[in-house]
Amino acid sequence: MNSQAALRWGVAAAAAAVAAIFPLVFTSELVTQIAVDTLIFVGATAAWNIFSGYSGYISLGHAVFFGAGAYTAGVAAQDWQVSGAAEFLLLPLAAVVAALIAVPFGLIALRVRRHTFVVVTIAVFFIFQLMAFNLSVTGGSVGINAPFLGWAPQTYNNPFYYLALIIAAGTIALSWLIRRSRFGLQLRAIRDDEDRARGLGVRAMRVKLAAFVISAVVMGLLGALWFFFIVQVLPQYGFDPLLDLSVALMAFLGGLGRVAGPVIGALILEPGQQYLTLQYSNSYVSEIILGSLFLLVILFLPRGILPFAEERIASWRGRRADARDAAAGGPPGSRPAPAPAAIAPAPQQGTSGAHGAPGTRGTR
Amino acid sequence: MTALLRAEGVCKAFGGVQALGGCTVEVEQGSITGLIGPNGSGKTTLFNVITGYERLDAGDVYVDGTRITNAPPQRVFALGIGRTFQLTRIFPTLTVMENMLVAVQHTDRGRGRNRNPLARAGGSADRRHAMELLDFLGIAGHAAALAGTLSYGQRKLLELAYVLVADPAIVLLDEPAGGVNPSLINHIGDRIRELNAAGRTFLIVEHNMDFVMGICERIAVLDYGTVVAAGPPDAIRQDPRVLDAYLGTMEDDDDVG
16 A cells, blocks of 8 residues: 555656656657647546545536636736736636636536536537627637737747646646545435435535536636637637537546546547647548547446556456466365455345345245 | 423325425433334434425424524534434545544634635544444545445445534434445444433434334334324334234225325
């Protein structure tokens, strides 16, 4: 257990070190641009996972917060004529707006569960996209342009890279803290059986809403950063259904409800998608491949890469231990079955024969 | 002595089916009270109404003098009523210890360390208390296992254990002996008696008559949503109304189905 924890911290520290020096080693503008996109998705997927992964409520409406963050930054920068690096000071404002949208959104959507919840989040998403197309404050289909930054092209991406890295790393740290906290425990209890959790004193609505708002805040921050990075926002890209699908797919691929799972998923998928878009000038090819990948993941890795790998390692270790025991003495098969963990005699006798469905006794 | 839990004239209909029709049940402090009746007589519905899982149409529920009619489940639990379910419900993707810690939160609010919402779930005192309960029920060896890997009988024990974590004044058990073998039934019965001797109050729904008659001091019999008889086990055993409820009388025997 302890060596595992040490390994985990080692991997996290190594990843942080690599991320910190990445743009100093790979100075190509194309590479750093993909790196910024990837970090935005790492942060978005980790944030989405704090809500959807832990609570089991699959949201396909988180692009609402991303888009709201982008438009908030755009409108504020335009109206207040913010320019230069000062534009990054608008990021907290985007986070606040995302949170203010998340509260009523959550209070309505979180009354329903499972498929109904998914449908409601999609519906709310399209309402926001339609508003972005049709309201005057958003510039309609022309969108909003960000202030021009007269930075040197070679290092233009670096401030964005480090800001995205800080947000992503902070979100991962928050995700880890939440998962081991009582708040996270309550979320995971809600995922397993919400009504039972309420019967044990969990204030389900409050807990779900808190997680929803937390993930919305990060989405808002990232939306604003993304807006300044690509220097404009259009309704169909600010409120992009593909963002929701990508984020969900990344989390599913890596391992839903885990801290590292969504990060692994985003690190694999986003650079892959960017590479495909560059390889094939037709961007729909990458979307078709993305969709096919979704199907493959559900077919072969329904629980994601991380749980799958852990199971493989555990069974490999188990087999190795078995082989060692067999070599140590006794013909194979003569060994008793591995002893179960210590248990009081009475319940063990009781439970060993109690696998039948309740009520079977009554039919005899 | 006043009743710890009192359901007074409770009515509940599902569409045209009157599941409870003016049902009144009292549970004395420190007692083990049984609730029996044929299938469909409203026992589980009464549990659901008391614990806030169903809204009642008429009547009132009091715990220790406080009116909790139609209070949501989390409030009912916070006021000291714990329950188990007929079809055992645990959190399968959490470990057994994590299952225990879910119920902890409300009992220790107000202590300083819980002000921080990101503090690690379950302090050492909470974990020790949870471990004692798991040990008491005989599943301490499984504390680190995922609850989904437990057998049906072990899940029953876990469900009872995590309800006890929050130290509820009264525990409602829905068929604690249902679907488990005789030696485990005895084990569960012994644990309930021990807890009762330490002052815990129980209300038990159960079909296993030997179990109910052996453990309860007082039994209420439910039929068609009302209490048709109540009293000590010996009186209930011989009550003609109870035999009617279970076996049907000549007048009742007009099946049109």
